[in-house]
Amino acid sequence: MRKIYIDFDGVILDTIKSTYDLMDELGVDKYNVKEARIFYRTLDWRKTLENTPQIHHSVDTLKKLMEIEEIELCVLTHIVSYDEGVAKIDYLKKRIPSLPVILVPKEFSKAEVVNPKDAILVDDYTLNLKEWKRKGGIGIKFSTIKKENEFPVITNLDEIFDLTDK
Template sequence: MKKITRYIDIDGVVIDTEAGLFDEYNRRKSMGENIKRLVYLQNLNWQEWIRQASIINDSINIIKEHDPSSMTFLTRIHSLNEGTAKIEYFREQGIKNSIILVPHTLSKSSVVEAKQSLLVDDSIKNLDDWSTHDGIPLFFNAEGTNQSTFKEQTILNENYPVISSLESVFSEETEEYCKRLTLKRK
């Protein structure tokens, strides 16, 4: 079996950029302002927003413990400002891993080869797409539950193994899961 490529989502997996993200947007909408969600995201001060986000379950230190070539960040962005802020943040943290920016209009599987590659993501939609393209999906939830929250909607994960720490990405159990899924699809 070939070496597994590991792709790790950033938002909701490494740093909690999602908590409170739409509070200001919702406040402005409730006051009658005609603002589009995408425009709100594009105009957000991402440098400030990312720096105030909390690190999820010691993920930065876990990433630093592993060879930078052992995993690649695969993150969806809504603007170049967001992409720049993410890259700058991780470089300031001493993270040397590659970072692939996915335009919000594309799926992650359309940017990189999903087949026989692992994706750790907190979005069921992303994992469903990844699985459809013969990728190996691994659901991340910081509390270890089977729930994914996206656009204020909770979706139940019924299909994918759950991890709550990036340390699990390097476990024997995950390696076995990757092997089983790869062999099953041959």
């Protein structure tokens, strides 16, 4: 049984783009760390997630992956606020009730909160993968555009099916 942790933002939902667009709309300077932090902490996360497009039908793919007995899926996502955590769990429970979700406060790395040993992390943020690997985990870079990376790159969650064949 292989544990596979899946990132949320930039892998399941395109929240990076949707929140950047919203910041532009509201006149928030997204490159100003302090302004951006306040924006994310006060954001209506439930509404935001409902209005954010999935990346390549990610929910349907996750549902199919849940049926594979050889793997154990879990969502592992960073959060900046309590409201964000509630909204993400709500979003996933509504669509894939049996999929476990682990919330990681932004102050910690993902590799500090769960044990990465021999587990796979699919994440769009390379620094998360480096830390994961350093602690004995296997990193897979998610990117919607195929590109070179020190980690194997997948552009669609359905490529996890190929990984489990090996």
